[in-house]
Amino acid sequence: MRALGVLLVLLLTAPLVSAHLPPGYKLRVAAQVGEYELRVVLVPAKPVVNQSFEVVVGAVNARTKEPFSGVVLVNGTPARRFSMAFYEVNLSIGETGRYTVPVELVEGHKRLGLNLSFEVVEQSAGARLLLPAIILLVLTAVLGAVWLLRGRR
Amino acid sequence: MEMEGVMPGIPGSLLIAGAVLLLLLTFGIVEYVERRRPAELGWRYDLLRFAPLRRALESRLFQPLLQVPVVGLFFLIIAAGLFGVQQADRNIATVLTWVVWWALIVFFILFAGKVWCTICPWNAVSDWLRRRTLWRRVEDERLFTLNLRWPRRLKNIYLATLLFLVLTWLELGFGVTTSPAMTAYLGLLILAMAVVPAVLFEGKPFCRYACLVGRISGLYAMFSPLELRSRSRDVCRRCRGKDCHRGNERGYPCPTFERLDTMDANTYCILCTECVKSCRHRNVSLNLRPFAADLFSLRRPRKDEAYLSLVMLSMTSFHGITMTPQWFSWNLKLQEVLGVSYRVAFTIMMLLVLAAFPAVYYGICVLSKLAAGGGVEVSRIFINYAYPILPIALFYHLAHNTMHFFREGQKLLPVLSDPFGWGWNLFGTAGTSPEPLLSFTAIWYLQVFFILAGHVFSILVASRVARLTFPEQRAAFRSLLPQLGVLVGYSAFSLWLIAQPMVMRTAM
Numbered sequence: 250m251r252a253l254g255v256l257l258v259l260l261l262t263a264p265l266v267s268a269h270l271p272p273g274y275k276l277r278v279a280a281q282v283g284e285y286e287l288r289v290v291l292v293p294a295k296p297v298v299n300q301s302f303e304v305v306v307g308a309v310n311a312r313t314k315e316p317f318s319g320v321v322l323v324n325g326t327p328a329r330r331f332s333m334a335f336y337e338v339n340l341s342i343g344e345t346g347r348y349t350v351p352v353e354l355v356e357g358h359k360r361l362g363l364n365l366s367f368e369v370v371e372q373s374a375g376a377r378l379l380l381p382a383i384i385l386l387v388l389t390a391v392l393g394a395v396w397l398l399r400g401r402r
Numbered sequence: 403m404e405m406e407g408v409m410p411g412i413p414g415s416l417l418i419a420g421a422v423l424l425l426l427l428t429f430g431i432v433e434y435v436e437r438r439r440p441a442e443l444g445w446r447y448d449l450l451r452f453a454p455l456r457r458a459l460e461s462r463l464f465q466p467l468l469q470v471p472v473v474g475l476f477f478l479i480i481a482a483g484l485f486g487v488q489q490a491d492r493n494i495a496t497v498l499t500w501v502v503w504w505a506l507i508v509f510f511i512l513f514a515g516k517v518w519c520t521i522c523p524w525n526a527v528s529d530w531l532r533r534r535t536l537w538r539r540v541e542d543e544r545l546f547t548l549n550l551r552w553p554r555r556l557k558n559i560y561l562a563t564l565l566f567l568v569l570t571w572l573e574l575g576f577g578v579t580t581s582p583a584m585t586a587y588l589g590l591l592i593l594a595m596a597v598v599p600a601v602l603f604e605g606k607p608f609c610r611y612a613c614l615v616g617r618i619s620g621l622y623a624m625f626s627p628l629e630l631r632s633r634s635r636d637v638c639r640r641c642r643g644k645d646c647h648r649g650n651e652r653g654y655p656c657p658t659f660e661r662l663d664t665m666d667a668n669t670y671c672i673l674c675t676e677c678v679k680s681c682r683h684r685n686v687s688l689n690l691r692p693f694a695a696d697l698f699s700l701r702r703p704r705k706d707e708a709y710l711s712l713v714m715l716s717m718t719s720f721h722g723i724t725m726t727p728q729w730f731s732w733n734l735k736l737q738e739v740l741g742v743s744y745r746v747a748f749t750i751m752m753l754l755v756l757a758a759f760p761a762v763y764y765g766i767c768v769l770s771k772l773a774a775g776g777g778v779e780v781s782r783i784f785i786n787y788a789y790p791i792l793p794i795a796l797f798y799h800l801a802h803n804t805m806h807f808f809r810e811g812q813k814l815l816p817v818l819s820d821p822f823g824w825g826w827n828l829f830g831t832a833g834t835s836p837e838p839l840l841s842f843t844a845i846w847y848l849q850v851f852f853i854l855a856g857h858v859f860s861i862l863v864a865s866r867v868a869r870l871t872f873p874e875q876r877a878a879f880r881s882l883l884p885q886l887g888v889l890v891g892y893s894a895f896s897l898w899l900i901a902q903p904m905v906m907r908t909a910m
Contacts, residue, residue, distance in 0.1 A: 310730070312734055312737055312744060313730040313731070313733055313734045313737075313744070314730070314733075314744055315730040378484065380587050380590075381480075381484065381586075381587070381590055384590045384591065384593075384594050387594060387598075388594055388597060388598070391597075391598050391601060391602070392531070392546075392601060395546065395547065395548055395601045395602065396546075398548055399546070399547075399548060
């Protein structure tokens with residue numbers, strides 16, 4: 250009964266709590282250059298000041314998911330490889346909005362380029378809590394049913 | 403030269419040396435074993451002779467004290483996965499789950515069997531909900547459960563096998579290992595899967611029949627040098643209460659429905675130590691024993707376990723394949739031929755590998771029957787000879803995880819200081835890039851050692867299984883020959899896999 254109570258309290262207070270959690274940031278980007286798909290990830294800048302972020306761009310083959318193995322030029326200069334498929338972009342963003350970075354993929358004589366445009370949008374904590382809330386709801390329903398049925402058995 | 407995120411495979415010279423050793427060991431062991439009577443692997447050393455350890459295990463506080471910190475870490479993972487930065491190597495959810503836990507759990511099993519189940523957070527939370535207390539013994543009637551009977555049709559481990567396949571698909575096809583949020587969702591989903599059966603059914607049917615981690619570790623734990631058993635079977639036979647099974651005021655009934663008088667393998671024991679508490683005769687021992695003791699004795703081979711063993715071998719190999727550069731070109735070719743997307747091609751290839759291993763193995767079992775001159779059904783050969791595959795799967799898993807843990811494990815240090823990737827520096831280690839724990843050369847030798855060790859054990863177990871399956875020694879030896887071929891093939895394939903460059907888990 251106590252467990253059920255705790256779950257119910259959690260479930261009822263989740264929307265209130267999530268409204269007070271700091272928002273996350275999500276990128277909207279769907280760029281493809283040649284056969285390569287570009288992904289963008291936000292990394293919090295250190296130290297975190299005014300929600301400032303650094304940007305890394307990932308390039309993978311859209312069909313094979315193989316990471317791009319050539320050189321990536323960002324703003325005309327070679328980007329440092331951040332991890333296997335990601336390259337650092339010398340750009341700090343401080344707020345939501347639309348950003349554009351010229352990116353070129355160079356592999357041998359092949360040169361593919363585009364102005365990579367992406368949008369940073371706020372994502373409320375509630376959106377990230379949707380699936381956990383569903384799981385919590387199902388658990389509460391099951392525990393509630395068990396509690397009711399136990400009394401009758 | 404190392405490219406960030408890609409680990410080189412073992413060098414060609416080591417691959418060839420490993421392959422030569424593989425063949426030499428095969429012939430040497432078979433020659434040695436076949437000339438001798440099967441040796442008894444009877445020695446045991448009971449750790450509960452140490453009074454402090456026995457007292458600790460008899461205390462009801464023992465398990466919760468271990469579980470509480472692990473449950474704390476589990477909820478930290480969930481929180482970091484949901485709210486932290488969504489980048490695999492900067493979030494503790496992905497690093498702790500996939501680089502540390504998933505890699506180390508196989509080492510845990512190798513040396514300590516089912517110890518993970520003792521501290522498992524999913525098991526802990528479902529137990530606490532069911533009992534509504536952290537450690538006290540609550541009367542059975544007051545447990546928060548409907549005590550329904552688990553359906554008879556599900557009293558096998560096919561459900562766990564299916565969940566293992568689903569996890570493999572999610573892990574490799576959906577990239578769960580590179581997504582902190584999806585890692586958190588998966589953790590919560592498994593928690594729900596553990597809690598719901600615990601409050602609906604009697605005992606812990608999820609642990610016994612459906613937990614993919616528990617069932618895989620269950621089969622691997624047959625190899626482990628640690629076992630919980632009755633000290634004397636005679637005492638068990640004379641015992642009327644069967645408190646280990648039914649429970650009493652000191653301990654809960656065995657959650658996985660085991661009885662000490664019949665338990666002869668580690669597979670289904672979850673080391674909850676309830677039987678240590680409840681046995682009035684103090685007839686429970688926690689033994690050190692020779693490696694692979696359960697495999698050498700093989701008392702009750704089962705079809706569902708045989709299938710899981712084959713699935714484990716095929717999926718651990720498939721896991722390795724998907725990290726090789728060849729994988730990308732094979733996948734692309736399949737996409738071009740069939741005109742399908744990456745994920746569909748991935749699923750087709752996974753199903754092909756899943757079907758290929760058992761199909762080849764079945765063919766070998768038919769050959770074994772023919773070589774032995776009949777007498778034993780193919781289905782029996784199929785089931786019994788599936789157990790010698792386990793050491794190969796276990797040690798390939800170890801070899802593979804060695805690379806992951808010793809080259810990526812150090813990433814835990816920076817994320818410990820900044821678990822959410824929010825720019826914290828709790829212990830002064832944030833932003834550091836510590837050196838990997840071992841050099842490539844050390845890892846390569848370890849990997850080859852593991853593959854060869856797994857091969858040696860699989861050959862030894864196979865010769866024992868041959869004698870257990872075929873009463874006549876000549877027939878046993880003949881049936882063994884095709885199986886040796888397949889074991890050499892599997893081990894050689896494992897060597898080839900570790901010779902390929904691998905893409906790491908936190909690379910993307």
